[in-house]
Amino acid sequence: MTTISNTDLAADAHPESTSFDAQFRAANDRARRKAQLMRLALNVLGVVLFIAIWEAIPRYSDWVNEVLFPPPSTVLQAFIPMLTSGEIGHNIAVSLQRASLGFIIALFAGISLGLVTARVRWLQYLVEPLLHGFRSIPTIALVPLCVLWFGIGEPSKIVLVAWGAFFPIWITTFIGVRDINLIYLRSAACLGARRRDTLLLVILPAALPFILSGIRQSIAVSLIVLVAAELSGASAGVAYMMSQGHQLFRVDIMFIGLALLGTFGFLADRVFVALARWLFPWYAAS
Amino acid sequence: MSGAPSLIDIAGVSQVYAGRDGAPTWALRDVSLQIGDGEFVCLIGPSRCGKTTLLHLIAGFLQPSRGSVAFEQRPVTGPGPDRGVVFQEYALFAWMTARQNVEFGLRAKPLSRADRRRLALYALERVGLAAAADKYPHEMSGGMRQRVAVARALVVEPKVLLMDEPFAAVDAMTRQTLQDDLLRLWQEIGVSVVFVTNNIDEAIYLAQRVVIMAPHPGSIVSDRRIEAAYPRDRGSAAFGELYGSISGELTLGARKAA
Numbered sequence: 001m002t003t004i005s006n007t008d009l010a011a012d013a014h015p016e017s018t019s020f021d022a023q024f025r026a027a028n029d030r031a032r033r034k035a036q037l038m039r040l041a042l043n044v045l046g047v048v049l050f051i052a053i054w055e056a057i058p059r060y061s062d063w064v065n066e067v068l069f070p071p072p073s074t075v076l077q078a079f080i081p082m083l084t085s086g087e088i089g090h091n092i093a094v095s096l097q098r099a100s101l102g103f104i105i106a107l108f109a110g111i112s113l114g115l116v117t118a119r120v121r122w123l124q125y126l127v128e129p130l131l132h133g134f135r136s137i138p139t140i141a142l143v144p145l146c147v148l149w150f151g152i153g154e155p156s157k158i159v160l161v162a163w164g165a166f167f168p169i170w171i172t173t174f175i176g177v178r179d180i181n182l183i184y185l186r187s188a189a190c191l192g193a194r195r196r197d198t199l200l201l202v203i204l205p206a207a208l209p210f211i212l213s214g215i216r217q218s219i220a221v222s223l224i225v226l227v228a229a230e231l232s233g234a235s236a237g238v239a240y241m242m243s244q245g246h247q248l249f250r251v252d253i254m255f256i257g258l259a260l261l262g263t264f265g266f267l268a269d270r271v272f273v274a275l276a277r278w279l280f281p282w283y284a285a286s
Numbered sequence: 287m288s289g290a291p292s293l294i295d296i297a298g299v300s301q302v303y304a305g306r307d308g309a310p311t312w313a314l315r316d317v318s319l320q321i322g323d324g325e326f327v328c329l330i331g332p333s334r335c336g337k338t339t340l341l342h343l344i345a346g347f348l349q350p351s352r353g354s355v356a357f358e359q360r361p362v363t364g365p366g367p368d369r370g371v372v373f374q375e376y377a378l379f380a381w382m383t384a385r386q387n388v389e390f391g392l393r394a395k396p397l398s399r400a401d402r403r404r405l406a407l408y409a410l411e412r413v414g415l416a417a418a419a420d421k422y423p424h425e426m427s428g429g430m431r432q433r434v435a436v437a438r439a440l441v442v443e444p445k446v447l448l449m450d451e452p453f454a455a456v457d458a459m460t461r462q463t464l465q466d467d468l469l470r471l472w473q474e475i476g477v478s479v480v481f482v483t484n485n486i487d488e489a490i491y492l493a494q495r496v497v498i499m500a501p502h503p504g505s506i507v508s509d510r511r512i513e514a515a516y517p518r519d520r521g522s523a524a525f526g527e528l529y530g531s532i533s534g535e536l537t538l539g540a541r542k543a544a
Binding site: 183184186188189190191192193194197201202205208280282 | 345346347364365366367369370371373375377379380381382390391393394422424438439442
C-alpha cells in the first residue's frame, strides 16, 4: 500500500475530474514500481556484496588460506571446464533423478497412507505407534543399513529419500484429514454425495493446506537425505562430486557442490510455491 | 393438524451424552414434535436447550439415545438429500466457486455436465446471485455466502430445509433481506423449513409455528401457531404482543432451569 502525496499530482487537479483519476493511477503505479525496483536492487546488491567480500578476503588478507577458502573467481575457473565437459550436468541429472524418484514415491505413499490412517479408526490405532516410532529415527542413521541391504547402487539412495520424505507428508496428511471441519463432511453427506466425490472433492482439498506444508518440508528433507546417501558411497551425483573434491583436496569443487545444492533447494521451493498458487488459487487467498 | 401423516415425526426422543466428568447430561429429554409438509417451524430457546441437537437428529447427524425420529414414516438412519441443511458457520467449500458449490450436490444425480451447470446457475439466480457464480467464498460477504448455502441446499430438491441459526453471523440490515428472500423461496417452492434461532423477532417474522424450548434438560415448553399473514409487520401491535409473551415464556423456562 502506497500513499500518494500532493507533490505527485498536479496542483490544479480537481478530485472530481477524470484527469485526477488518471493522474492518481499513474502516480500510484509509479510508486509501486519504484518500491519493487528498490527491493530487487537491494536483493542483487546483497548477493554482489557477498561475492565481493568473499573474493577480497582470501586475496588481500593473510588470515584466510586461499586453498582452504578459494575465492569465487577460482571456483568459477574450476566450474567452467567441468560444465563444458558435461561432468556437472551428468552429476546434476543423476542426483535429481534419485531425489525426484524417491520424493514421488513418498508423495503417493504419504498421501494415501495419511488418508487411510486418518479415516479408518482401527487402522489408525493399529499403526500409530509404529509410524511415530519410525518417524523418530533420523533417516541418516539408516544410511549404513540401507547400503548393506540394497548396495551402493541407485535403489539404496531412492529408498532412503523415499523413507525420509514419506514421514512429513504422511503426518501432515493425517492431521489435515483427521482434523477436517465436521461441517464439510456433514454438508457433503446431506447433499447425498458419493464416497468418491466426498474423498476427492471435499476431504483432500480441505486437508490441502496441511498436505502442502508437508510436501514443502519433504522437498527439503529429500535433499538432505540425498546428500547423506551419496556421501556414503556412489559413483555419480552432486554430493559424490563433493566427496571426490574432498579426497583430491579440491575445496573449489566442494564449493561448486554447495552452490549447486543451495540452488536446487531454492529453485525446488520456488517452483513448488508457484505451482501451488497456480493450481489452487483459493488456497493463498483464503 | 389434520389427519394426514406428518413429514417429520419425533416421538419421545431423549439424547444423553457423557459430560466432562462422565456424568450423564441430557441434551434432550422426552421430546415429541410433528412437523407437516410445507410448514415453516422455528425452534427457539436459550443456548444448550437442545434445539440444534433436535435439528441434527432430523438431519441424521445423530441417533437418538431413546425414542424415534421418522421422516416420511421411515426412521432416520443418516443424512440424505431429502433433508437439506444450512449451517450457522460458513459451510461452503472454500476451494470451490459459488457455482461449483451448488453443482456439488448434483454430482450424485444422473445429469450431464451441461445440465448440472444450468441447474446450478438457475439456483443461484433464484437467490439473486447469478452474477457471483464464479466467485470463491472468501470473495463474498457473509450474506452472500449464506445465500449460496441456501441455493446449494435447495438445488437437490429436499423435502425440508433444516436451518441452524443461518443468519446469526450477518449484520441486521442484511439479515432482514435474507429473511424476506427465505420467505419468498419457501412460498414459491413449498418446501418445509425447520429454522433454529435464538432471536424472538426472527421467529415471529418467519414462522407459522414457534416451538419454545428450555434447557436442563432440553425440552419443549410450548408450541404456538402464528396466524398473521405474510409479510408481517414488525411495528404492529400483534407483533409486539407476541414478542412479549414469547419472551416471557423463554425467561420463565430459563429461570426454572437455573
